[in-house]
Amino acid sequence: MVTPSPRLAVTVGQYSTAGAKEANQDFHGLLVPEGEALATKGIALALADGISTSALGAAAAETAVKSFLMDYYATSEAWSVRTSAERVITATNSWMHAQNLRGRGSNLTDEERERGMVCTLSTLVIKSRSAYVFHVGDGRIARIAGRTLEPLTEPHRVYLGGGESYLARALGIDRRVEIDHRKIPVAEGDLFVLTSDGVHDVLPDSAFLVAAGSEDLDSAARALADAALAAGSTDNLTIQLLRIDSLPQNDLDDLVGEEATLPPALQLTGGQAFEGYAIQRELHAGHRSHVYLARDSETGQRVAIKVPSTEHGADPVEVRRLMLEEWIARRVNNTHVLKAPPARASRQHAYSVTEFVEGATLEQWAASREVTDLVALRSIVKQVASGLHALHRLEILHRDLRPANVIVDGEGTARIIDFGSALVAGLDELAPRDDDMFAGTMQFTAPEIWLGAPASRKSDLWSLGSVAYYMLTRSLPYGPHLSAVRTRAAQKKLHYIPATELNPDVPDWMDAAIARAVAIDPEERYDELSEFTYDLAHPNTALTGPAPRPWLARRPERLWQTISALLAIALAVSLATRESGGGTEQKVSPSRLEETAR
The missing domain is CATH 3.30.200.20 (Phosphorylase Kinase; domain 1)
Incomplete structure (x- = not known):
């Protein structure tokens, strides 16, 4: 009998009230998905506090929370939590700011900001064995572990003295929003506390520690609100409590x-x-x-x-x-x-x-071409780059791009195959992989990987550049032993072998584009795949072509041929000299020896 793996499970309690105010402009929400989404996206909580001076504060808070909870789960499962959350929050901020600007030009006055859709937002995502915090404003997220309360956020307020302050960061204020983010490991029994400023500004840490010992978290949340009101809070009061009951085993089950x-x-x-x-x-x-x-x-x-x-x-x-x-x-x-x-x-x-795609691998396709077809090569490289770009947009790194992992069908359409080494950011948060050095094929793996650096979009770009080089030369840009060079100093001594040396049909400007794509230093490569494919088809005068290598580096066989020829000449001279000396050697006849003896 197979014992099922433990899954992510939590207990949650929530409570919100207007408190001493007439209207409640706080808004909060929680989403616990089922099935695969529980593993790929996790559990999300969100709490927003609308600006009290604005009639649209409550609408802003509700919009921020609902948008986050709905749109976060609509993002790709392949994305990391950070990418998903930040894109959703950024989009919400842009929409709210645009609403605030309607009919008011391109900038808001301080007074218009206060009247518009403006709110704070604090969100918490629990995925696998980690907690992800995203924060804008003066709400607070804290963690209680044992008898210790640890604030995980800082208030974005500017204090003027005399008890006066103003909100320095919030959704809807500016076109761009700066989001604090944090990732921390969690353990079973940890309690996370999300509160609006009307609660944590007046209650001591001891009050939250008492709440942490409660089995009924809904009752504990209400008790905290009551305590804050009794302590003199004049603001809305919202509390969310989440306790970790069980965690998955950090695998893909x-x-x-x-x-x-x-x-x-x-x-x-x-x-x-x-x-x-x-x-x-x-x-x-x-x-x-x-x-x-x-x-x-x-x-x-x-x-x-x-x-x-x-x-x-x-x-x-x-x-x-x-x-x-x-x-x-x-x-x-x-x-x-x-x-x-x-x-x-x-x-x-x-x-x-x-x-099933019927066709030839790029390795087979290249071997079958006797004449260099630059147009076809550019087309295939551009198609493969399009496929890589689609993977990268989903935060997927292929890590094993090589001629054998690209199939070209009868119509000339290229497809990337084999995702056995692929690294998916969203899944890596479930089961981290540390096999970068062994993921791909040695000849087409970027040099920084052999120094222990993590895979990146630029390492996939390096592989694509190496594939293009291979298609032109049936060789590798730094020779066959790059993976054996395991120090940065040794790598710096490597020299790119110009493709023009091996294939005179390659234009110098095209060779320069490939050389940049496969630069040893990732910082010297292209930033975008599209830049590389464009330069493959259009001469870029800003690129300096690869410098010609020394004669012996280009034709090392000539050194040995020369040495062999010199040795052969020396041997021939030696033999000739020996034979010549033997011809003048004096010989003594037997009769002469007899005379000498007498």
Whole structure:
């Protein structure tokens, strides 16, 4: 019997009241999703406080909270919490600011700001084993662990003295908003406290520590509001309490659900029926996986089925990552990225299914070209860059881009395949991967990875530049031993091998673009994929082409040829000299020897 993995579970209590004021301009909310979203997005709380001098303060607070809770869960599961939250909050601020500017020109006076849609916002997301805090204004988020209360935010107020202050940062005030963010590890039993300033400004920490010991958090939240009112608070009072009851194990079980416990599919054979698919033939056999061409028995669609190799079939981590390849393929909508068909009914084994693309790998495509076709090369590189851009927009790094992982079909359409090494920011928050150094193929992995640096968009760009170089030269930009150079000082001694040395059909300006894409220092590379693809097709006079290498570096074989020739000449001279000396040597006849003896 398989014991289910622990999941993220919390207990929550909330309470809000106008307090001593006539109207309550605070607003708060909570969303606890079910299923996969609980793992990929986590649990979110939000608390907003509308500016009391504005009739639109309450509307602003409600808009901020509802927008965050609805739009955060509408962002891609592949995005990190920070990317999702900050984009949602930024968009809300932009909308509110635009509403405030309607009919008022491009700037707001202080008085108009106070009358407009302006509010504070404090949000908390609990995902996997971490808490993510996003904060604008003078609300507060604190954590109670044991008998210690730790504030996780600071009030964005400017104090003038004499008890006077004003709000320095809030949603709706300016076109841009600065958001404080923080990520902290959590433990079971931790209690998070979100409060509006009418509560924490008047209550001591001891009051919150007492509330932390309550089993009924709703009652505890109400008790805190009552205590704040009794302590003389003149503001609205809102409290949210969240206690961590259980945490997942920092793996991908919550994401793949019951399929994580399925036995891995065994190696298949042509003609075999397998879970609603008719296996036709094997497409690829590697040390990590086997790929088969199959036909969906229900729809007739041809698909590719990947199963773990025999040696990796018992490794649950490898099985989960194989299944996540399909998860990635289903979420990237781009012509140049391999797709996955719609999910089917529950499976009996662990495997991945993607569309089948009939064509040649870029490695095969390049080998079949006897003449350099710069137009076709630029087209393919641009298509692959489009696929990479689609991955990067979802915060996915491929990490193993190489000629064997790009398929070109009969119509010349290129598609990126094989996401076994891909790093997804949103999933890395569930189960962090630290395998950058071993993720990709050695020849096409960026040099900084071998120094222990994390993968980045620029390391994917380096791989794309190396692929372009390979297509032109069937070689590598720094030779075959780059991965063996493991110090920064040694890397700085490396020299780019100009593609023009190996292929005279390559224009110098095109070579310069590739050289920049594969620069050893990531800071010297292009910032955007589109910049690289543009310079591949348009001469960029701002780029300096790669410097010609010394003669011996360009033609090292000539050194050995010269040495060999010199040795051969020296040997010939030595032999000739010896033979010449032997011809003048005097010889004594036997009769002369006899005379000498007498």
